[in-house]
Amino acid sequence: MVRRPKHSFFAFSIATLAAVAACLPGTALASDSWPGIHAEAFAGRAIQDGRGMVKLTAPYRPDDVRSVPIEADITLGHDASDQGRSIKSVSFVVDENPSPVAAVFRLGEARTHAHIITHIRLDQQSDVRVIVETSDGKLYMAEQLVKFAGGQASCSAPPVGDPAEIAANMGKMDFAAVGNKPSGSHQIARARYSLNHPNHTGMVLDPVSLLYIPLLMVDRIEARQGDALVFEMTGSITLAQNPMVEFDYLTNGAAEMSITAHDTNGAAWTRHFPIGPAG
Secondary structure, eight states: OOOOOOOOOOHHHHHHHHHHHHHSTTTOOOOOOOOHHHHHHHHHOOOOOOOTEHHHHHHHHOOOOTEEEEEEEOOOOOSSGGOOEEEEEEEEEEETTTSSEEEEEOOOHHHHEEEEEEEEOOOEEEEEEEEEEEEOOOEEEEEEOOOOOSSSGGSOOOOSOOHHHHHHTTTOOOEEEESOOOOSSEEEEEEEEEEEEOOOOOOOOOOOOOOOOOOOOOOEEEEETTEEEEEEEETTTBBOOOEEEEEEOOOOEEEOOEEEEEEEEEETOOOOOOOOSSO
């Protein structure tokens, strides 16, 4: 016979508080998956609380789990320890997805501020994370719980649209300034880039052949102003169909932004977009 402790109010209260916390929007609890991700993707390195430096924004219960916007706004310079440091990389992680590391952005220049938005697939309820590495090798993290809105797991859901049309448009790019276009050098500018690509996960069953559609994902996107690197993104199947990146950059006088995208079939596409007068 199992005996219950007579005075279990404290234990009950802790359990109740934990349950309530799990239901609060934006509250992330340590997941069972995170320790393995931490060990494999970040070699178990110490990760500090990024609050005050890293702002993560994601919908608590997204309307479409196939394309969930994740936004990271990072600012260094809050204290003396930030002097001389810059942002080296920004990683987006979705704990419970088959490929948890959605994307890693390696930033060019000596950036002390970065604001990046991309869209991810959400396979089930999960903590999502932004991990920032600074130029001195330190890691900082912000995290948030994102609920699953129901329906089919997005990594096994077929791409949206007619397959023939998707194939015909693969590699087409769109680029647009967000806000005012820069008029010269040393200005903060913002842009939105998207690539037509199914980003096949390798987990979708073809209803005709009853075979899995082979994996075909966007694995790298590189943006440059002239010869200067703006960002280089390493992607995964967790990125949504038609990968999108909205980003800010510091103008250097170049008249064009050159963007090259690669996928796992060896295809590569390059476009040059005007971003303002050189000066």
